[in-house]
Amino acid sequence: MATNQGIWKCKVFPQRSIRTEKYKLIVSFNTLDKLNKDKAVNGQNTHPFLLIGALQYKDIPELQLFDINKDPHELKNLATDPDYQAVITQLKDKLAKWMKDQNDFLVFGGPIPFLKTKHPLDQNSKLNQVPDHLINTIKNYTDPHSITKQK
Structure with a gap:
């Protein structure tokens, strides 16, 4: 479990992971891909602090799946391989x-x-x-529905 808020050079980039004896799944909740999908599907504008977090880790995909027996150093991400979609679904359900x-x-x-x-x-x-135009712009930290949608 990684949240990445409130730490040195904090950025919004929460991750959760789950593993079995064979596989490890890492889910990143604030990737550029996810922000772009949300905008395309729901018409959601990107909150500037979410964008800053996503840009900080711009090369990390939303899903990473590793066969930790064959690839103990986690070098080959299997998440885009259609042969592993059932494994991803099962692990995401358990993680949820x-x-x-x-x-x-x-x-x-x-x-x-x-x-x-x-x-x-x-x-x-x-x-x-923080960029000057974003200082004091988050008014309520605990209510996600209070976040102003900005372009």
Whole structure:
């Protein structure tokens, strides 16, 4: 489980993972691909702090699947291989159940909430640099429905 908010050079890039004896699935909830899909499918505008997070990790895909027996260094991502779609579905279902059981703030297909942290995303500090036009723009960190849609 990785959230990546409230840490050094914090960016919004939450990830969750699950593994079995054979496979490891990593789900990244704020990738450029996902933001572009959301915009195309739902007409959603991208919140600037989500875009900053996605751009920080621009080469990481939404899904990564590894056969950890054959590929222990996780070099070959199998997520786009049609032969592994059933494995991905099974692991995503198990991960979603675990996330729900843990009262995770993330939900597959849901919005990404902003967390109130010691080092807020919309403030400049020695740990974080924010473009001037984004300073003090997140008004409510805990309610994902209060996020203003911006272009």
